[in-house]
Every structure is written in C-alpha cells, then in structure tokens.
Amino acid sequence: MPSGNIVIGTIGSDAHMIGAWVLQKALVGAGFNVTFLGAVVPQEEFVHAAIETDADAILVSSMYGMGILDCEGLREKCIEAGLKDILLYAGGNVAAPLELDRNWPEIEKRFKAMGFDRVYRNTVTPAEVVAALKSDLRLEG
Amino acid sequence: MDVRLLIDFGSTYTKILAVDLEREVVLGRAQALTTVASDITIGLREAYEALLAGGSIDERCIRGRHASSSAAGGLKIAAIGLVPALTLEAARRAALGAGAKVVCAHGFEIDETVVAQVQAAACDIVLLCGGTDGGDKAVILHNARMLAASALACPILVAGNRVVANEVKAILEAKGKSALVTSNVLPRLDSVEVEPVQAQIRELFISRITEAKGLARARAFVDGEIVPTPKATLQAAALLADGTEGERGIGSLVIVEIGGATTNIHSVSAQEPSDPQTLVRGLPEPRVKRTVEGDLGIRYNAPTIYSLLGEQYCRARLQEIHPAGEGRPVDLEAHVQALSTNVGYVPHSPFEHAIDAMLAESATAVAMQRHAGTLREEYSVVGKVRVQHGRNLLEVGNLIGTGGIFKYGPHAERILRAARFSAQKPWSLMPKAPQAFVDAEYFLYGIGLLADRFPAAALRIARKYLRPVRLDG
Numbered sequence: 001m002p003s004g005n006i007v008i009g010t011i012g013s014d015a016h017m018i019g020a021w022v023l024q025k026a027l028v029g030a031g032f033n034v035t036f037l038g039a040v041v042p043q044e045e046f047v048h049a050a051i052e053t054d055a056d057a058i059l060v061s062s063m064y065g066m067g068i069l070d071c072e073g074l075r076e077k078c079i080e081a082g083l084k085d086i087l088l089y090a091g092g093n094v095a096a097p098l099e100l101d102r103n104w105p106e107i108e109k110r111f112k113a114m115g116f117d118r119v120y121r122n123t124v125t126p127a128e129v130v131a132a133l134k135s136d137l138r139l140e141g
Numbered sequence: 142m143d144v145r146l147l148i149d150f151g152s153t154y155t156k157i158l159a160v161d162l163e164r165e166v167v168l169g170r171a172q173a174l175t176t177v178a179s180d181i182t183i184g185l186r187e188a189y190e191a192l193l194a195g196g197s198i199d200e201r202c203i204r205g206r207h208a209s210s211s212a213a214g215g216l217k218i219a220a221i222g223l224v225p226a227l228t229l230e231a232a233r234r235a236a237l238g239a240g241a242k243v244v245c246a247h248g249f250e251i252d253e254t255v256v257a258q259v260q261a262a263a264c265d266i267v268l269l270c271g272g273t274d275g276g277d278k279a280v281i282l283h284n285a286r287m288l289a290a291s292a293l294a295c296p297i298l299v300a301g302n303r304v305v306a307n308e309v310k311a312i313l314e315a316k317g318k319s320a321l322v323t324s325n326v327l328p329r330l331d332s333v334e335v336e337p338v339q340a341q342i343r344e345l346f347i348s349r350i351t352e353a354k355g356l357a358r359a360r361a362f363v364d365g366e367i368v369p370t371p372k373a374t375l376q377a378a379a380l381l382a383d384g385t386e387g388e389r390g391i392g393s394l395v396i397v398e399i400g401g402a403t404t405n406i407h408s409v410s411a412q413e414p415s416d417p418q419t420l421v422r423g424l425p426e427p428r429v430k431r432t433v434e435g436d437l438g439i440r441y442n443a444p445t446i447y448s449l450l451g452e453q454y455c456r457a458r459l460q461e462i463h464p465a466g467e468g469r470p471v472d473l474e475a476h477v478q479a480l481s482t483n484v485g486y487v488p489h490s491p492f493e494h495a496i497d498a499m500l501a502e503s504a505t506a507v508a509m510q511r512h513a514g515t516l517r518e519e520y521s522v523v524g525k526v527r528v529q530h531g532r533n534l535l536e537v538g539n540l541i542g543t544g545g546i547f548k549y550g551p552h553a554e555r556i557l558r559a560a561r562f563s564a565q566k567p568w569s570l571m572p573k574a575p576q577a578f579v580d581a582e583y584f585l586y587g588i589g590l591l592a593d594r595f596p597a598a599a600l601r602i603a604r605k606y607l608r609p610v611r612l613d614g
Contacts, residue, residue, distance in 0.1 A: 044330045051275065065521040069420060069528060076224045077330050082277035082302075096520045 002137040007049045008059040009037030010092075012070030016063035019092050019122065023059065026126030032133070043074050047081045056137050057087035059129075063122070067094030068110055075115025087136055089129070091120035142202035144168065146192075147587030148185070148363065149370055150175055150210035150356065153401070153485055155184040157192050158587045162204075162598050167582055167606060169195045177212040181359045207590040208363040211370040213354040216241040216346055219264040221288075222248050223271040223280050228301065230424055231326040232270040235300070235335040237431045239342040240372030241266075242403075251284050256291045265295055265350050266342065269309070272302030274328045285309040289316035296345055300326045300338045321345070333424055343368075371431060373589030374398060374543070375407055379429050380588065381603055382409035382539075385596035391604070394539035395512075395572060396585070397505050397560050399546055401440030401484045404504045406512040407431045410537050415516055415570060419527040426532050432512045437504040439497055439546060440484040446500050447477040449507075455499060462555065463495035487549060498552035502559040509560045514570045529570070535562060537572040541607065543580035553579045554610050561612065578607040 006027055010020050017039040024036045035053050037045060046058050058078075062070055071090055078086050093100065095107050100121060111119040118132060133139075143162040148155065155175045159168040171194075173187035193200060218241040222229030225248040236243050244262040247255050259267060267288065271281035281301040288297060289312050296319045299309050306322045313320035324337040347366045351357060356367055368376075374396065384390030398405040412426040436445050447455060455473060460466075467490065476496060480486055488494045514531030542557050550556075554577070562573040584606065591599035 047330060066519075066526060069422075069519055069521070069526065072422065073226070076226055080224045080227045080271075080276055080327070081273050081330065082275075082279075084277065099520065 002056045002139060003033070003054050004031065004137070004139065005033045005035070005053045005055040006057050006059060006133070007035045007037065007046055007053060007055045009041040009046065009061065010039040011041055011043065011046070011060040011062050012064075012066060013040060014062055014064045014066070014070070015039045016061075016092075019063055020059070020061035023061070023091075023126055023129060026130060027133075030130045030134075043070075043077055046074065047077050047083065050078070050083055050086060051081055055086065057089065057133060059089045059091070061092045062090065062094050063092045065093055065096045067092065068107070068114075071111065071114055071116065087133070088116045089118045089120070089132075090116050091124055091129070092122050094119060094121075142199065143204050144198060144202045145591065146189075146203060146206040147584070147590050148206060148208040149373075149586050150177070150181060150185075150208065150212040150359065150367075151370070152211055152215070155181075155188050157188045158582075158584050159192060159198050160587065160591075160602060162595055165598055165602050165605065167584065167602070169197045170582075171195065175212050177355045181212065181355050182362065185359060185362060205364050206362060207365060208359065208367045209370040209373040209586050209590060210351070210354070210356055210367050212356065214242075214263075215371075216266075216342075216350060216369045217244045217262065217264040218242070218342070219244055219259045219262055219267045220246040221251060221259075221267065221269050221271070221284055222246075223277055224248060226423065227330070228270045228272065228327045231333045231335070232268050232300070234333065234427065234430070235326050235338040236268055236342070237433060238335055238375065238427070238429070239339040240369030240375065241342065242433060242435065250280055251287050253287075256287050259288075260291060260293055265353070266345055267293065267295060267297045268338065268342075269297055269299050270301045270326050272305070272325075273330055274303040274325050276302055278302055278305045281305060281309055282312070285312040289313050289318055293318065295319075296321060296349065298323060298338065298341055298345070300324065303328070331425065333427070335427070368590070370586055371405060371433070373586040374405070375429060375431055375589065376592040377585045377589035377599075377603065378407040378409050380592040380596055380600055385600060388597045388600050390600065392538040393536070394541060395509075395534060395537050395560065395575070396541045396543060397509070397557065399501050399504055399542070399544035399556070400438050401545075402435070402438040402442055404434045404437040404508040405431060406508050408512065408532065408534060408537065410532070410534060413533060414529055415527070415533050415535055419516070419529050421529050423530050426514075430512075430532065432508070434504070434508045434511060437508055439500040439504060440480050440486065443477045443480040443500055446503050447474065450503055458499045458502075459492075459495050462498055462552065463491055465491070467492035491551075494551055497546055497550055498555055501546050501550070501552075501556045505556055506559040509571050510566070510569050516568050516570060531570075533570045534572050535570050537575055539578065540572055540575035541578045541580060541585075543583060543585050545583065547579045548581060548583045554612055557610065558612050577610045577612050579610050581608045582606050
C-alpha cells in the first residue's frame, strides 16, 4: 500500500529552491503528504528523510546544470538503505543548456540508466508530475 | 646486543631476519622452504640453524621472536554485501586492510551458484555484510539463509545492518554454522567503519585460523601472536609515513609489492581532491589502504601478464630494456610458462633479468592504475567540471618497491617508473614526482612486526636501510 508520502528538495550544491517549492505546493494541493527539504540537499539527506517518513517517492530538483553528477549513485544508496522500490524523479535544468536542447533523449537515457523512473525538463507543469505520481503509485483520481 | 628475530612464513620460503635493536642494524638473514604441509617447524628450524651458522648472531642475545605468515594460502576471505559500490566495497576494504586475500566478492542476493563458488574458494572466513543500520534487511537475511543451507564450515562474520544482526546470527546457528556478530562496516551511507571488523578478523586468525593452517606448532617458538604478512607490511607503511613520538615519518607514500602470484599496493595518504573545484564521488577513502591484484605476479601469474600484453609488445619492451638480447632466439612463451611452475626461479642472464623487469613493470602499471583514483570531465552550465573517483595520489611524496625482484634485480628504477603519473593516462591519479626507495633488504614485513613494540627503533632502521633511487634521467 502506498503511503502517499513524498520527499522533495533541490540536490547537490544547487541553491535554486523555487522549482521544488512550486511543485511541493501542487503536491500538497493534490493530497500528498510532502516533506520539503529545501535547497543544497545531499543525497544522504534525501535517503534519510525517505526512511523516516516511509516515503513512496523522492523528487529531486536541479537547476544549475549538474543534475547528472549530483544524481549519480542515489539509486544505489536507496537500495542499501532498504528503499529499493522507491520512485525516483528528477526535474529542472538537469544538464547543460545546450545538451538539454540537442540531446534530450540521451539525457533521459542516462537518468534511466542511473535508476531514475522519470526525468523532466524545466517546462514541465505541476499537473503533469501529479498525474505521473498518481499513475506510478496506482492512486485513484 | 638486543637481537630480534623477524620471521615470515611465506607461501614458498620461511625467512628469518635478525636485527639488533641496540645498534639498529640488520645482523643477518636466512631462509628455508616452508614446510607447512608436514610440520612448519622443520623449515623454521632449518632457517634458524642457517642463520646461526652465519656466525653473526650470539644465540644468548636473542630477546624476541616475532612472526608473520602467508603460508597455506594466507588468510582467505569471501566478501558478501549488497550494493557493489557500497557495502560490498566496504567489506572488501575491511578484509584487505586486515591483511586478507579476498577470494570472492558478491553483491545483491546470492544464489546456489554463488554459494558453490564461495565453497570452492575454500575461504577461512565469510564476511557477510549488507544494509546500513536501519536500512535494507531482506538481502542480508536471504544471504544468511543461503549460507546456512550450504556445507560451509568456516566461521561467518556478520557485519551488516545492526537491526537484523541477531536474526542473521540465529539463522546461521540454527544450521550449525559458527557465526559472530560485529558492528556494521557501513553504519551510515557516508561512513565506512572497518576497525571493529578488522579486530574480529584478527581475533579469528589468532584463535582458529593459525591452528587450522598448521601454524600452531610454530607458536612455541614465537613471542606474541602471528599476524598475516600483508598486515605486517601495512603496519610498516603506516609507521614509515606517519612516524612515531619523537621520530618523524617520511610522509605520504605508496608501496609497490611484487610477488610471484600477486601484486600488492599499499598507500598512506590524506584524501584530498585533485583541486578544490573537483567533485569527489564514492565512499570516503581511508588514510591507509591496500589493494591486491590476484592476477598479477611475476612467477605463478607470469603467463597471465604475458597474454595480457601480447608477444609483440613484450618483444618491443625487451628490446628497450636489454638491446643486446640473449644472443640466440628465445621462446618467450615457453620461458614465461616455465616461470609459472618454478616459482622460486632466480634469473641467470641479463636477458632473463630483462624479462623479469618487463613482467614487473607491467604488473606495477596495471596494479597502480587499479589502486589509484580516476578523474573525468563533465560539462555543466558553468563549463567543465572535474569528477574524481577514488584515491588521489598525485602529490604522494614517496614510492617504495619491495619484493624479491627489488632485492636481486638490476632494473628497480625502471619498474618503479611504471608506478608514476603518465601523460598518456592523465585521468589516472598516480604519483607525479615521488622520491623513490628500494627495499633492498626485503625487510618491510619485519619493520611492521616491530612497529607495535619498538616504533622509534623500527622507523630508524627502515630509514637507514631503504635505498634511495633516482627515477629521472
């Protein structure tokens, strides 16, 4: 049974909080229990918060172009911490801008290979993310 | 005179080195074939008599006998963890740092095939890890049940998720296994804790394994406990680098130890990124680290190195090392095969020395590349970002060669050059400009055996006898 608990924050050395902040508002509005970790959050802190809150999903935001570097190894840490089935989403400017424009399929592939379930560009709407979460967690409506 | 005998029960030879702690000199040495299969004291006695026959030692002045051993296969450990880069890596490090050989390493859920491999490896200890404290429970419980159902007879050391440690122990004991619990090698995602595991491994080595390996009879001759030989070398490495009260060490170092079957790299170095902007990935690196390459050695594994390099490359290297050649056609492959069966072979001609040097420099290059960390570049909004994995040895101050070839071989400099940073492989973080030394006495293990009891004298003896060599020019 999914708990409907979500952990969200901005990963790595990135101080841009706004994307994750807007999304957490939307998630709360959609009925999820959200733990918002703010910005400059290390991988370990995402994992620890997910254990404590028995979360179904970790959503990481990255706006400064180093998303791939910051997200590497997160799935492995989740496995070690007993969260092998947890959903992992990433979103924002997850790679350098030129790469985002020209090479999106390649970037998507890299995130999938790192064990992420979904990755979004910064043009995604909160409604899309809410719908994806509900579908992945098989929650009604 | 305060004479100490430093004994090493090696896989082939039992070596004795005599030092005088008062004058801080090496008095003599002797060796005999290791006789572990029949009675280890036969070879020991033979070496001892040869040492006394040398005439430089007064038996009445012998105040202590200390020993290490890698006889009967050394200390063999099978490491089992969950994620290969996390608990399995932590388990491997713990075992290697305790002086063990990691004979197999497996992550995730193990199955019958893996259990069969663990059994076939005839290990002395299974190190069972998995999960951070409070983390994953399912995998270590599954692996415990698989091991419990097997025919394994060796002790199983449990160092995984604390929350299920007792349950794991109960599963193993219910099927008659000998299980011991110690604290987790990876209690949190960002901290590796090897000391409690290593203390338990040491305890097991003393209480059960020396007995099982036929070393018990030697204990009557030896003061204190016998330690695994690689552990002794690691102790020497740490003492040499860090020094002791009132006696400064030589600072960060790398020791290249080339054997017949394996190549060991020991390094002592504070872990810093290659520059402040570099991102460091992976588990935090320890200050003292050892890695072992079980496929690289210049006797037993000579054919492995030869086939790795290929005949053409080998001939070209030999041409460079010893341009005069042997004066007759040499079947390299046959020579290398012969080396693998005659593990005590000492080269007779300059050309044969060149072959040894070629094998040793290749073993060094590959082993160092596996030991040292790597640097790669990624592109981001702010431009290039450098990402470092593993150990940065670029600024390491000292490089020491040890092993038989550094004692008898004329090509020490050439071999050690292969351990340095190379512009052809700029991503491999090997030492750029180390001061090089050769362990011409082949006594580093002995320095390690003295390190606990007489650190200052041991350090001064080491500094006195390590021979500096120049790598440039």
